[in-house]
Amino acid sequence: MTAPVTTADLRARLAELAPGVRSDLEALVRIQSVSADPARLDQVEVSARATADLFAAEGVDVEIVRAFDGAPPAVIGEKRGPEGAPTVLLYAHHDVQPENDHAEWDSPPWEPTERDGRLHARGAADDKAGILAHVAALRAFGDELPVTVRVFIEGEEEVGSDTLPELLKAYQDRLAADVIVIADSGNWDIGVPALTTSLRGLVRVDVEVRTLTHAVHSGMWGGLAPDALITLSRLIATLHDDAGNVAVAGLHAGPAADVDYPEERLRAESGAIDGLEWIGSGSAVERLWTKPALSITGLDAPKVDGASNTLVPAARAKISLRIAPGDTSTNALDCLRRHLEAHVPWGAQLTVTVVDTGEATQIDATGPAYDAARAAFTEAWDGTAPVDMGVGGSIPFIAEFLESFPAASVLVTGVEDPDTRAHGPNEGLHLAEFEKVLLAEALLLRNLGS
Known part of the structure; x- marks a missing residue:
């Protein structure tokens, strides 16, 4: 076929390809490639082979x-x-x-099901639609690619990309590129594309406080010996000031882009209950993108039902600290550890165990590659220019790419939207937006080639 060069040509070609792209996406989604589940690691292998076959069919020399x-x-x-x-x-x-509890899904999590314009299934958006966006762009050009394309489809992103640095080092010559397109983020809204230019980093620790060597009768010893739950609660309470800002000294914070995030949208997308007050100070996007955030994501303590009248000797909490672009995980961990050690009350024994860390990312989104991307997105979304947005979550591997390929322009794109529900029940891909994503990537390759 002759390579499409106009937007109309590419749009028509992708419309012809759309049924096959969707069929291939659904087949890939049915593979239960859960990298965190040892019982399904064989499915991760099946998924890798299926992914390799998709690219091989488009003339990619894969391994x-x-x-x-x-x-x-x-x-x-x-x-x-x-x-x-x-x-x-x-x-x-x-x-x-x-997929967790199947009962929380409105349709089987491994059977792609269309409802209200979305394709629902685990991985339908995060990130198997990202794979098919790349495949569709290759199909649109056939043997007339305007650029040389290299592909890297990872198999451990959802468990922390532990071996990614080794892979990037071992295959650096085969992965080196002028432009890197990372299809693992999202767009600003339905009908509004985005380039992700900043992401927060992550420090997670397990914190244990111990006050007693063993449980004792609360009537006999209460009022003299502190129980571990009260002690842990007081320690946790020191982590925020009265306004809800993170009170750990030494953490970095910075300004955010001037982006309007309407109050009604914030409440709808967050699932906030009626009357809930937001925490922290500064604009909404600063609090979500460029300031640190700290949450307690787990507690080990006796259950309320069946609890006995004893003083609990030890209690644990998992602390998730999102660090702002410009900070480092080393600094943030040191600051958090110092704070905990300084504020643990009543001489309790404190143990801090690092779970994992990931670096924050700040991208200088200027230059010809970003101009080509913005032009492609604006065309694909019928004149709507992309927003440069931050993401409050963390994708630590992006920092690995920036470090391994410092001369490359890194474009962070994706298929998600504010209601994708990635990682949760009823994850769904907005099909109309997916069509725009496919066109945008094809246009991007065309623009980069010219």
Whole structure:
């Protein structure tokens, strides 16, 4: 076929391809590639092979690789474009989150089901639609690619990308590119595209306080010996000031883009109950994107039902600290540890165990590649220019790409929208927006080639 060059040509070509793209996405989604579940690691292998086959069918020279024997499988490959054309690396991941309680889903989590314009299933958006966005762009051009394309589809993103640095080092020559497109984020809203230019980092720790060597009678010893739950509660209470700002000294915070986030949208998307007051100070996007946030995401303590009249000797909490762009996980961990040690009350024994960390990301989204992306997005969304947005969550592997390929322009895109519900029940891909994503990526390759 002759390579499409106009937006109308690409739009028509992708419309022809749409049924096959959706069929391939549904087949990929049915594979239960849950990297966090040891019982389903064989499905991660099946998913890697299916992903490799999709790219091989489009003429990509693919290989399944891993950092070492037994490590999660990644798919890498290359399809050459014209001599002297830029090289573009397309990233996505084929592993997915656990589906958890099936009863919380409105349809079976591993059977793609369309409802109200969305395709619901685990991985339908995060991130198997990202894989198909890359495949569809290759299909749209056939053998007339305007750029050289390299692909890297990871198999362990949902469990922290532990071996990613080793893979990037081992295959650096085969992954090096002028532009890296990371399809694992989202858009600002339905009908409004976005480029993600900042993401917060992450520090997670388990904190245990111990006040007694063993449980004792609350009547006999209450009023003299502090129980561990009261002690832990007082320690947790020191982590925020009265306004709800993180009170850990030494953490970085910065300004955010001037983006309006309407109050009604904030409440609808967050699921806030009626009358709930927001915490913290500054604009909404500063609090969500460029200031630290701290949450307690788990507690180990006796259940209320069946609890006895005893003083609890030890209690644990999981602290999730999101760190602002410009900060480092090393600094944030040191600050958090110092705060906890300084504020643990009544001489209780404190143990802090690091669970994991990830670096924050700040991207300088200027230059020809970003101009090409903005032009592509504006065309695909019928004249609506993309928003440069931050993300409050963390994608630590982006920092790995920036470090491994410092000369590359990194474009963080994706298929999600504010109601995608990635990682939760009823994850869904907005099908009309997905069509725009497919067109935008094809236009981006065209623009980069020219």
